[in-house]
Amino acid sequence: MHTVAVLSLKGGVGKTTVALGIASAALRRGARALVADLDPQGNATATLDPPMTEATLTDVLETPRRAVIEQALAPSGWSDELDVLVSSEDLEQLNEPAPDNRRMNNLARALDELRAKPRDRPYELAILDCPPSLGRLTRSALLAADSALLVTEPTMYAVSGAERALEAIEAIRTEHNPRLRAAGVLVNRMRTRSYEHQYRIQELRETFGRLVMPTAIPDRLAIQQAQGACTPIHEWKSPGAQEIALTFNMVLAKILRSNRAGRHRLDGTEQAAPPAPTEVETTSQFPALRELAEREIG
Ligand SMILES: Nc1ncnc2c1ncn2[C@@H]1O[C@H](COP(=O)(O)OP(=O)(O)OP(=O)(O)O)[C@@H](O)[C@H]1O
Ligand SMILES: [Mg+2]
Structure with missing residues (x-):
């Protein structure tokens, strides 16, 4: 199971949209996936439209035991192949700015439990949709993740925002989670005809390569429209949706490649992956995702 945290320290830039787009791409590939909705706003949960559950991620983060995890998990309305660890408003109470390490590790424990004893067919991908802050919830996601995908809009604050987020990733990697890699910086809401947007993307490329x-x-x-209709973007029938669906296929492939190719450095160059600290899974164990990573990225 590859675990990707989707984050940005700024609100409303498209984290949930990207998390759902990647989930949609995974489904299209036939890969069983899980979305953990760490945002008290619960936007991913609302769009994935699971049935009511007896518990939520709040309970899991308090007590990461099997029985609680089972109660907080539900199949999404999109497909039985996509499950949701559902959010609730009271997650906000757990979002303390300086959490202790033991509590911060609870999401990783819960995911380890699902990895060790899958409920059904094992998940190939877990997608962690983070809230727009660097409190306990986002930190828990970074502790549990193999890779972190930064989302940004092409605006004048994009570079400084991405820098802060990359520093946070680097700090968590050195202090807590040596597995963690930056999967990349993904620009959302690009208007191709906007000179300003092209300029900002150029600026990001010059900084992060x-x-x-x-x-x-x-x-x-x-x-x-697809989100409003609780429908995966790959199933939304319009030329605009198809273009976006293809982009998400590439994003998924790139995430998986970051898992295989080694750690990205903050300056945008790559270095060889460090030796695996414990037994680390790779996409090679997961046929649907391995094929995607090889075919689309080469
Ligand atoms: N590429 C896009 N094109 C059009 N609309 C978009 C695009 N990306 C996001 N949106 C819309 O912008 C709004 C905010 O997006 P989203 O909820 O994904 O952001 P977020 O970063 O998860 O927000 P939050 O920080 O509140 O969690 C949503 O209404 C979404 O439908
Ligand atoms: Mg969101």
Whole structure:
């Protein structure tokens, strides 16, 4: 199981949209996936439309035991192959700014439990949708993740925002989670005809080099329509949706490649992956995702 945290320290830039787009791409590939909705706003949970559960991620983060995890998990309305660890408003109470390490590790424990004893067919991918802050919830996600995907809009604060987030990733990697890699910086809501947007993307590339994903997500009404209809973008029938679906296929492939190719450095160059600290899974154990990583990225 590859675990990717989708984050940005700024609100409303498209974290949930990207988390759902990646989930949609995984489903299209036939990969069983899990979305953990760490945002008290619960936007991912609302769009994935699972049935009511007896517990939520709040309970799991307090008590990461099997029985509680089972109660907080539900199949999404999209497909039985996509499950949700559901959010609730009271997650906000757990979002303390300086949490202790033991509590911060509870999400990783819960995911380890699902990895060790899958409920059904094992998940190939776990996607962690983070809230827009660097409190306990986002830190818990970074402790549990193999890779972190930064989402940004092409605005004048994009570089400084991405820098802060990359520093946070680096700090968690050195102090707590040596497995963690930056999967990349993904630009969302790109308007191709906007000179300003092109300029900002250029600025990001000059600062972060290859860390900036080669394809940006365009600004398209289809995204909002598909979300409003609780439908995966790959199933939304419009030319705009198809273009975005293809972009998410590439984003998924790039995330998986970051798992295989080694750790990205903050300056955008790559270095060889450090030796695995414990037994680390790779996509090679998961046929649907391995094929995608090899075919689309080469
Ligand atoms: N590429 C896009 N094209 C059009 N609309 C978009 C795009 N990306 C996001 N949106 C819309 O922008 C709004 C905010 O997006 P989203 O909820 O994904 O951001 P977020 O970073 O998760 O927000 P928050 O910080 O509140 O969790 C949503 O209404 C979403 O539908
Ligand atoms: Mg969100």
